[in-house]
Amino acid sequence: MLNLFLFVGLPYMAFIVCTVGIVYRYRRKGFTVSSLSSQFLEGKELFWGSVPFHIGILVVFFGHLTTFLVPRATLAWNSIPVRLLILEVTAFTFGLTVLIGLAALMYRRFTTPRVRAVTTGMDIVLEGLLLAQVVFGLWIALGYRWGASWFASDLSPYLWSLVKLSPETTAVFALPWVIKAHIVGAFTIVLIIPFTRLIHFFVAPLNYIARPYQQVIWNWDRRAIRDPGTAWSPTQPRNN
Amino acid sequence: MDVRSQISMVFHLDKCIGCHTCSIACKNIWTDRKGAEYMWWNNVETKPGTGYPSKWENQDIYKGGWEKDGDGIQLKGAGKAKGLGNIFHNPHLPVIDDYYEPFTYKYLNLIESPAGDDQPTARPISMITGEPMDIKMGPNWDDDLSGSPDYARNDPNLENLTPAERDAMFDLERMAFFYLPRICNHCLNPACVASCPSGAIYKRGEDGIVLINQSVCRGWRMCVTACPYKKAYYNWSTGKSEKCILCYPRIEAGHAPACMHSCVGRIRYLGVLLYDADQIERAASADDTEVVGRQMDMILDPFDPDVIAAAKANGVADSTIDAAQKSPVFRFVKTWKLALPLHPEFRTLPMLFYVPPLLPVMASVKSVDNSTQAEKMNETAKYWPDNWLYDTTTKSMFGTIDDARFPLQYMANLFSAGDTKEVADRLKKLMAVRLHRRQVTVGDVQPEAVAAALESTDLTPQTADDIYYLTSLAKFDDRFVIPAAHREQAIELMEFAGDVKGNTGFGFKAGTAKRGP
Ligand code: SF4
Ligand code: SF4
Numbered sequence: 001m002l003n004l005f006l007f008v009g010l011p012y013m014a015f016i017v018c019t020v021g022i023v024y025r026y027r028r029k030g031f032t033v034s035s036l037s038s039q040f041l042e043g044k045e046l047f048w049g050s051v052p053f054h055i056g057i058l059v060v061f062f063g064h065l066t067t068f069l070v071p072r073a074t075l076a077w078n079s080i081p082v083r084l085l086i087l088e089v090t091a092f093t094f095g096l097t098v099l100i101g102l103a104a105l106m107y108r109r110f111t112t113p114r115v116r117a118v119t120t121g122m123d124i125v126l127e128g129l130l131l132a133q134v135v136f137g138l139w140i141a142l143g144y145r146w147g148a149s150w151f152a153s154d155l156s157p158y159l160w161s162l163v164k165l166s167p168e169t170t171a172v173f174a175l176p177w178v179i180k181a182h183i184v185g186a187f188t189i190v191l192i193i194p195f196t197r198l199i200h201f202f203v204a205p206l207n208y209i210a211r212p213y214q215q216v217i218w219n220w221d222r223r224a225i226r227d228p229g230t231a232w233s234p235t236q237p238r239n240n
Numbered sequence: 241m242d243v244r245s246q247i248s249m250v251f252h253l254d255k256c257i258g259c260h261t262c263s264i265a266c267k268n269i270w271t272d273r274k275g276a277e278y279m280w281w282n283n284v285e286t287k288p289g290t291g292y293p294s295k296w297e298n299q300d301i302y303k304g305g306w307e308k309d310g311d312g313i314q315l316k317g318a319g320k321a322k323g324l325g326n327i328f329h330n331p332h333l334p335v336i337d338d339y340y341e342p343f344t345y346k347y348l349n350l351i352e353s354p355a356g357d358d359q360p361t362a363r364p365i366s367m368i369t370g371e372p373m374d375i376k377m378g379p380n381w382d383d384d385l386s387g388s389p390d391y392a393r394n395d396p397n398l399e400n401l402t403p404a405e406r407d408a409m410f411d412l413e414r415m416a417f418f419y420l421p422r423i424c425n426h427c428l429n430p431a432c433v434a435s436c437p438s439g440a441i442y443k444r445g446e447d448g449i450v451l452i453n454q455s456v457c458r459g460w461r462m463c464v465t466a467c468p469y470k471k472a473y474y475n476w477s478t479g480k481s482e483k484c485i486l487c488y489p490r491i492e493a494g495h496a497p498a499c500m501h502s503c504v505g506r507i508r509y510l511g512v513l514l515y516d517a518d519q520i521e522r523a524a525s526a527d528d529t530e531v532v533g534r535q536m537d538m539i540l541d542p543f544d545p546d547v548i549a550a551a552k553a554n555g556v557a558d559s560t561i562d563a564a565q566k567s568p569v570f571r572f573v574k575t576w577k578l579a580l581p582l583h584p585e586f587r588t589l590p591m592l593f594y595v596p597p598l599l600p601v602m603a604s605v606k607s608v609d610n611s612t613q614a615e616k617m618n619e620t621a622k623y624w625p626d627n628w629l630y631d632t633t634t635k636s637m638f639g640t641i642d643d644a645r646f647p648l649q650y651m652a653n654l655f656s657a658g659d660t661k662e663v664a665d666r667l668k669k670l671m672a673v674r675l676h677r678r679q680v681t682v683g684d685v686q687p688e689a690v691a692a693a694l695e696s697t698d699l700t701p702q703t704a705d706d707i708y709y710l711t712s713l714a715k716f717d718d719r720f721v722i723p724a725a726h727r728e729q730a731i732e733l734m735e736f737a738g739d740v741k742g743n744t745g746f747g748f749k750a751g752t753a754k755r756g757p
Pocket of ligand 1: 423424425426427430431432433450466467468469470471472483588
């Protein structure tokens with residue numbers, strides 16, 4: 001029963017809460033959506049935490065995502081042992097980077113009074129969860145080889161079965177508890193995204209790449225406004 | 241020609257008394273909040289001095305503004321590649337200690353401490369952590385400290401002065417300083433806008449005010465680095481950046497911004513300038529020596545029929561064109577060529593102009609004989625034993641600009657990208673106006689000398705009187721010419737009035753069911 005809740009109920013709940021929560025917060029509570037950077041209060045130690053943490057977690061996250069999305073390609077890649085080794089070593093290295101970064105960030109958070117002043121309970125919960133997640137991840141990588149392959153062959157089908165709304169749980173139920181904890185941890189993190197600072201991941205400023213540097217916003221259609229015929233045409237100002 | 245209107249400002253530095261009333265007015269309205277305590281959207285600095293944040297003008301440290309890159313320009317410390325690359329940790333971001341750690345005092349200790357042998361004290365506590373702290377810096381920490389080794393001598397504008405020139409500036413008995421009030425310049429080529437990865441910062445088309453949309457800002461903090469004037473601030477509590485909004489709610493209602501309204505020295509002027517937006521790139525990418533001139537070229541004559549026609553075609557309201565014609569800023573900047581932008585070499589094309597201060601320049605370092613002058617004064621006034629401190633003889637007034645107490649180069653570093661001629665031209669005009677008025681009111685100057693002074697600066701007595709009027713006597717409505725159209729259309733900047741057209745009374749509280757297509 002507990003298994004059923006953790007591996008069927010929780011994922012759906014997490015997905016729904018996360019989607020609705022993000023859309024709601026983005027549209028209605030835009031003022032709360034921020035990276036909440038504390039670099040302005042402490043800038044030196046942050047470097048040794050923030051940079052490894054972010055780079056590491058991006059690589060690890062997209063690694064997991066790829067294995068989930070294209071399990072066959074991953075298996076094909078892994079069919080040659082050297083390539084599997086390269087993949088595992090890379091993933092482990094970046095996992096370690098996340099751990100180091102996260103440890104540095106947590107150390108900084110607890111020892112810098114200024115950073116503590118902008119720390120919420122949710123930040124600590126989130127950092128605790130992430131820490132557990134990373135430690136479990138590294139443990140799994142070392143203890144249950146080779147994750148890159150069995151994720152593709154066992155877990156990816158489970159996740160896809162969730163997507164297809166006909167959960168296939170036999171494989172997950174049989175997994176060792178560490179891996180189960182890692183999976184539950186992942187769903188929990190997804191669940192709490194809208195209530196934490198993690199939401200800043202969804203507003204990563206990629207549109208900056210294509211945008212012209214300068215932005216001028218007209219509250220009125222400046223040419224039409226002098227023309228009595230068009231002055232009432234319903235054009236909403238773009239900035240609110 | 242793409243004619244746009246810009247609300248811009250002139251600060252007359254000779255009139256600033258350094259009272260900080262402007263800063264307080266702004267603080268009371270806008271930044272007296274958690275996370276914003278350290279922000280001074282309006283601040284007043286003592287020059288020479290390091291300013292706020294400390295040494296903000298030194299872009300080797302702060303990497304603000306634009307720099308030349310071949311024919312074009314690029315942001316010095318931000319931009320697409322650098323901004324996104326440094327997003328996890330911005331190496332050029334100032335930290336709160338570059339400004340100061342906001343503090344208050346534990347006043348309750350004075351009342352609530354138990355009886356004891358010692359006098360209770362109100363210890364300073366940090367407004368960030370709430371812990372007791374030692375105050376190391378505060379707002380205007382270098383106020384009036386000209387000559388001080390920590391502040392004045394570290395002024396970034398002293399860089400290309402000779403050691404002799406520097407020493408002369410800080411010679412104890414000849415020391416001088418002036419005040420430099422600063423707000424956001426609402427630039428035409430704003431570095432803050434260009435650096436914002438989220439696109440939260442924008443320039444308002446109608447009046448050129450630069451704003452940060454608080455719901456779109458994500459706290460990537462690139463604007464803090466990019467603004468060379470350090471006028472974009474990071475609110476450490478909300479995780480959003482904030483900046484001077486030029487009191488746009490007041491401007492829309494026809495009021496002057498709070499700092500200007502409250503200015504005790506009446507040094508501030510605000511009005512519309514029409515400019516040609518097609519020339520922004522040309523001006524911003526000019527060589528250092530040309531950037532001031534090209535920025536002046538962009539500003540259009542609001543009386544020119546071609547300009548008026550182009551403005552109308554572009555949707556500039558008649559009332560705005562009218563305001564541009566009455567604009568005190570246009571007169572100071574363009575007609576009389578008395579004002580200059582601060583640090584034009586940062587290439588953001590700032591739209592706040594300064595009339596450079598004559599006073600520290602005028603007071604001569606030469607030894608002169610003031611005795612004839614002193615004889616004319618009454619007993620109390622004439623006790624002035626030093627002959628060299630202030631040259632009060634009217635004879636040599638005009639000549640003193642070149643061997644001034646403040647090297648012209650210093651002024652030029654501030655206001656004209658190092659070009660002393662631009663500054664000298666303006667100072668000579670100011671001097672000529674003074675001579676003219678001295679002749680009118682006191683009459684102890686040779687009329688020929690005055691005429692020569694006016695002629696050499698291309699002024700007529702009439703213009704000199706106009707300058708004098710706008711400088712010294714101007715009333716509120718002369719100093720602030722705010723386009724009238726904004727008053728009745730103010731609501732349209734916030735919401736679309738067409739939405740409620742046809743509604744009765746106070747309008748519908750909720751939408752009705754939709755009928756028809
Ligand atoms: S002064 Fe700074 S904040 Fe203001 S518009 Fe210019 S670049 Fe932006
Ligand atoms: S209120 Fe006016 S005179 Fe006083 S410091 Fe500010 S700008 Fe200068």
